Amino acid sequence: MFFPSSFGIDRSVVIDNDEEIIQEQLQNLQINTLLGYNVEQTDELWSITEVDGGNELTGSITVDFGFNPITKFNAIFDKEDLLKAFEDKLDSIKKHIENLPKIHRVKVEKNFLEQPIWFLSLRDTVNQQGASNIHGKLFTQINQFMDEQGIVSNDSPFVIYHLWTDSIVDIEAGIPVKDSILIESNSINLKKIPSGNVVTAIHHGPYERLPETYFGINEWMRKNKVTVTGPPWESYITDPAKEVNPEKWETAVFFSIE
Numbered sequence: 001m002f003f004p005s006s007f008g009i010d011r012s013v014v015i016d017n018d019e020e021i022i023q024e025q026l027q028n029l030q031i032n033t034l035l036g037y038n039v040e041q042t043d044e045l046w047s048i049t050e051v052d053g054g055n056e057l058t059g060s061i062t063v064d065f066g067f068n069p070i071t072k073f074n075a076i077f078d079k080e081d082l083l084k085a086f087e088d089k090l091d092s093i094k095k096h097i098e099n100l101p102k103i104h105r106v107k108v109e110k111n112f113l114e115q116p117i118w119f120l121s122l123r124d125t126v127n128q129q130g131a132s133n134i135h136g137k138l139f140t141q142i143n144q145f146m147d148e149q150g151i152v153s154n155d156s157p158f159v160i161y162h163l164w165t166d167s168i169v170d171i172e173a174g175i176p177v178k179d180s181i182l183i184e185s186n187s188i189n190l191k192k193i194p195s196g197n198v199v200t201a202i203h204h205g206p207y208e209r210l211p212e213t214y215f216g217i218n219e220w221m222r223k224n225k226v227t228v229t230g231p232p233w234e235s236y237i238t239d240p241a242k243e244v245n246p247e248k249w250e251t252a253v254f255f256s257i258e
Contacts, residue, residue: 003072006040007063007079013090016054017097020219023048025097031061034085035078038064059090106201106213108220110257117193119158119174120146120183131169135159138173145188146175153177156252158235160193174233193233199226199255202237206246210234213253221255230256 015022026046031039045060063082065075122138139157146153155176163170174191183190199221203213214232221228235252243249 003065003069003076005065005067005072007065007075007082008060009063009083009086010058010060011083011086011090012056012058013094014051014054014056015094015097017100019048019050019055021100022055022057022097025093025100029093031089034061034063034089035082037075037078037082038066040064057090057093059086061086100215106203106216108199108201108217110224110226111198111200113193113195113198116179116195117155117174117176118179118181119176119191119193120151121172121174121189121191122187123162123170123172125163125168125170127168128166131171134169134171135173138171139175142173142175142188145185151177151181156235156237158233160231160233162231193256196229197257199257201253203251203253204247205249207249207251210251210253213251217253217255221257227258228255229258 029046030041031044032041033039040062044062047058049056049058063075065072120142122142124134124138126134138159145151153175157173157175160172160174161169162172177190179192181190199217201213201217201220203210232253232255235254237250237252238248240246240249
């Protein structure tokens with residue numbers, strides 16, 4: 001009796017994310033087995049079609065049953081389970097990609113800082129639980145020092161992110177000043193961001209959506225093969241105390257590059 005030695009499966013799922021993100025994730029996706037059966041890599045095909053609600057990802061694979069007649073016979077009864085397993089795999093891919101930030105459509109530019117940025121600095125390292133309050137704490141201390149010394153800022157405040165992990169955040173708050181200022185403090189220092197090349201973009205909207213802009217900048221830097229030379233910083237162009245609508249906030253994001 002002749003039993004088929006392979007089984008082709010075609011299934012689709014609609015993913016609410018950008019095509020570029022889906023394509024990037026597919027580069028790292030390879031289904032080697034399904035329910036213990038080998039998947040023929042040469043027959044694994046993926047296509048993406050724009051539809052209402054996102055992009056439709058269609059996967060076509062061929063499951064190899066081998067040459068053992070007993071295995072091929074048993075595989076006849078596994079076809080429904082194979083279909084379900086592949087559908088579950090697509091659902092898993094969908095959930096993973098939809099949890100990734102969308103590419104925020106911002107204008108990414110390469111600029112040159114002609115003058116260094118001098119600033120009053122206060123740096124701290126906190127755990128993730130304290131990260132949401134640390135910005136205000138650092139800026140408040142710097143502002144109090146500036147009021148006591150009669151120092152006036154000449155630009156928007158910013159934060160440098162030296163390190164951000166699942167457990168700790170190392171940030172440095174900065175308020176720009178003139179380079180000729182004299183500082184006498186045990187905690188607050190005068191520092192500078194040197195002149196040089198930067199990649200920058202303006203984020204429009206609330207701070208919680210900043211990862212989308214970072215993602216867009218990172219994609220631009222990856223495609224243009226630039227080398228980052230220092231930690232990123234965010235310059236808060238809009239003062240939330242004066243503009244209460246987060247949708248109108250503007251934040252400039254910078255990366256120093258070669």
